[in-house]
Amino acid sequence: xxxAPLPGAGEPAGTGHRAxxxxxxxxxxxxxxxxxxxGLLGTAATGVLGLIEGEPVFALLGGTSMAxxxxxxxxxxxxxxxxxxxxxxxxxxxxGGNPESRIPVPEQGPLKDxxxxxxxxxDQFQSLxxxxxxxxxxxxxxxxxxxxxLEILYDVAASINSSRDLEDLLTRFLHTLKEVVHxxxxxxxxxxxxxxxxxxxxLGLSEEIVEKEQTLPSDRCxxxxxxxxxxxxxxxxxRVCDRLxxxxxxxxxxxxxxxxxLQYRGRTLGVYNLFIDRQHVSSYEKDKDLLISIGRHLGMAxxxxxxxxxxxxxxxIEERTRIAHELHDSLAQTLASLRFQVRVLDETLHQxxxxxxxxxxxxxxxxxxxxxxxxxxxxxxxxxxxxxxxLIPAIEKLVERFRNESNIHIFLQQQWDNTxxxxxxxxxxxxxxxxxLNNVRKHSKAHTxxxxxxxxDDGRYSVLIEDDGVxxxxxxxxxxxxxxxxxxIMEERARRLGxxxxxxxxxxxxxxxQLVFTPQETETPPLLPEVQLPFPHxxxxxxx
Numbered sequence: 001x002x003x004a005p006l007p008g009a010g011e012p013a014g015t016g017h018r019a020x021x022x023x024x025x026x027x028x029x030x031x032x033x034x035x036x037x038x039g040l041l042g043t044a045a046t047g048v049l050g051l052i053e054g055e056p057v058f059a060l061l062g063g064t065s066m067a068x069x070x071x072x073x074x075x076x077x078x079x080x081x082x083x084x085x086x087x088x089x090x091x092x093x094x095x096g097g098n099p100e101s102r103i104p105v106p107e108q109g110p111l112k113d114x115x116x117x118x119x120x121x122x123d124q125f126q127s128l129x130x131x132x133x134x135x136x137x138x139x140x141x142x143x144x145x146x147x148x149x150l151e152i153l154y155d156v157a158a159s160i161n162s163s164r165d166l167e168d169l170l171t172r173f174l175h176t177l178k179e180v181v182h183x184x185x186x187x188x189x190x191x192x193x194x195x196x197x198x199x200x201x202x203l204g205l206s207e208e209i210v211e212k213e214q215t216l217p218s219d220r221c222x223x224x225x226x227x228x229x230x231x232x233x234x235x236x237x238x239r240v241c242d243r244l245x246x247x248x249x250x251x252x253x254x255x256x257x258x259x260x261x262l263q264y265r266g267r268t269l270g271v272y273n274l275f276i277d278r279q280h281v282s283s284y285e286k287d288k289d290l291l292i293s294i295g296r297h298l299g300m301a302x303x304x305x306x307x308x309x310x311x312x313x314x315x316x317i318e319e320r321t322r323i324a325h326e327l328h329d330s331l332a333q334t335l336a337s338l339r340f341q342v343r344v345l346d347e348t349l350h351q352x353x354x355x356x357x358x359x360x361x362x363x364x365x366x367x368x369x370x371x372x373x374x375x376x377x378x379x380x381x382x383x384x385x386x387x388x389x390x391l392i393p394a395i396e397k398l399v400e401r402f403r404n405e406s407n408i409h410i411f412l413q414q415q416w417d418n419t420x421x422x423x424x425x426x427x428x429x430x431x432x433x434x435x436x437l438n439n440v441r442k443h444s445k446a447h448t449x450x451x452x453x454x455x456x457d458d459g460r461y462s463v464l465i466e467d468d469g470v471x472x473x474x475x476x477x478x479x480x481x482x483x484x485x486x487x488x489i490m491e492e493r494a495r496r497l498g499x500x501x502x503x504x505x506x507x508x509x510x511x512x513x514q515l516v517f518t519p520q521e522t523e524t525p526p527l528l529p530e531v532q533l534p535f536p537h538x539x540x541x542x543x544x
Contacts, residue, residue: 078106079108079109079111080110082106083114086103086104086115087103087115087118090102090103090118090122099122099126099130103118103119103122149290152290153293153297155180156298165305166200166302166305166306166309167200167201169305170188170200171201173188173201173298173301174186174187177272177274178203178204181274181276181291182276183204183276184204184250184255184275184277185202185204185249186272186275187199187201187202187203187205187272188200188201188202188262188271188273189216189270189271189272189273190269191218191227191269191270195217196217197216197220197223197270197271198214199214204275212246212247221240222241222257222259223259225259226259226260226261227261227270227271230261230263232258232261232288232292233258233259234256234257234258234259235258235259236256238275250275255276255277255278256276257273257274257275257276258275258276258291259272260272260274260291260292260294262295262296262299262302263295263296264296264300264303265303268299269302272295331371331374331375331378334367335371338368338371341360341363341364341367342364345357345364370442373442390420390426391426392414392416394426394430395412395414398434399412399451402437402441406441408441408446409447410448410449410450410451411451413452413454414453415452415454415455416453416454416455417455421519421520425520428493428496428497429463429515429517432490432494432497432501432513432515433465435489435490435493436465436513440469440511444469444470444510444511445469446468446469446470446510447468447469449465450467460516460517460519461516461517462515464513464514465513466511467510467511468510470508470510471505471507471511472505472507472511473507487503490515494515497515497517498517499515499517500517501514502514
């Protein structure tokens with residue numbers, strides 16, 4: 001069996017291989033002394049026998065042979081036994097974790113080349129060990145740096161996500177960045193529409209410097225270069241900046257300035273500056289990619305804030321347009337009618353016709369009631385509390401108020417399978433129904449009105465409001481201006497809803513208004529306004 005035995009429990013790794021190697025050497029180490037001993041005994045016996053028998057030749061031969069054997073034994077010990085012992089000691093030191101161990105190379109002998117080869121193997125083993133340790137240390141440093149970079153990015157992202165507005169975002173960002181890179185000061189500049197960089201946030205600079213650095217040309221100095229090239233730029237001295245500003249940034253010159261571009265989708269929105277002590281600049285060299293990544297994060301946040309601000313501005317403009325549209329189609333027309341009626345009243349006063357005077361006063365009173373109702377309707381339209389129960393309860397409440405505050409019979413038929421609409425869709429549907437009922441109350445002179453909510457064959461939703469009133473006159477210009485039915489408002493709401501509004505009316509045959517739209521699914525019920533229909537009690541004049 002030539003298989004090497006496994007090392008026993010508790011033996012260090014490599015013991016079995018060492019035992020296998022020594023197993024081949026040990027017989028030579030044992031047999032050679034045995035043979036030499038036997039030779040010495042034979043030689044000694046020959047010399048003694050020669051002395052006894054008086055043969056000096058045999059005695060001299062025995063002494064010479066003994067001396068030769070002793071010299072051979074000494075040489076064997078020096079060239080074989082001691083190198084083997086040194087190899088055994090080397091193996092123990094290597095296994096003990098000392099890669100620097102070496103074997104003394106004998107000057108001559110059969111093991112000289114073997115020992116030299118073992119030492120060369122030791123050199124390579126030590127080199128590999130040192131290289132592995134160096135790589136482990138390098139990878140450990142790399143992992144620590146990556147971990148630190150991730151922590152910094154997390155802090156920056158957290159400061160961005162927890163910000164209320166752009167000013168708060170930039171303030172949090174500068175505080176976080178100033179701490180993690182050990183900066184003395186930091187600033188953020190954004191590129192304006194006029195081509196100049198505007199200082200929007202700063203930390204660590206004096207008020208005098210901040211005042212003088214409010215705006216800069218986009219091509220000025222280091223900031224302009226970073227803005228133009230989209231790369232990190234650094235300055236080992238602030239002398240140029242001190243000269244341009246006209247005052248010293250800091251009380252000593254051991255400060256280096258770094259300019260990092262703020263980028264979003266290939267566009268450079270501005271730069272942020274870091275003022276770092278030179279003792280911390282070495283870490284900046286390793287963090288260039290990190291600083292660029294931070295600049296992109298901040299650029300994305302700034303762009304998002306700008307988009308949100310623009311969206312809010314457009315929303316305000318749209319809401320103002322809606323209010324103006326509603327005022328124009330309701331209250332403004334009624335007031336114009338009042339102005340016309342006041343002129344008629346003035347002419348009646350000059351004519352001295354008391355009966356006609358009372359008639360005109362009655363008309364003015366009716367128009368004032370109408371204006372008041374329309375004003376209350378607008379207030380309810382834009383300032384009412386929200387109903388959280390959904391569209392159908394809001395319409396049911398609208399119908400109930402209409403029934404209680406008018407003499408018109410009203411019926412509601414609801415046949416929708418799903419009433420869980422998005423809030424914007426639900427509000428537009430509710431407003432169209434509200435406007436239609438307002439028109440019925442004010443202009444139709446109807447006795448009955450019906451609201452039918454059903455689904456079409458293609459899955460679209462339909463809302464039908466029909467009455468048995470006088471219908472829409474063909475020539476509305478001849479009617480009083482205060483009797484505008486607001487159809488354009490409903491048509492605009494239908495377009496905003498993504499649907500269609502169909503109006504059918506004949507004089508004396510009533511009016512049919514049908515809204516058809518495609519519903520959008522949503523998971524939560526919408527918040528709907530609790531509608532208040534304004535039907536004020538009429539104040540009678542002393543002539544009424």
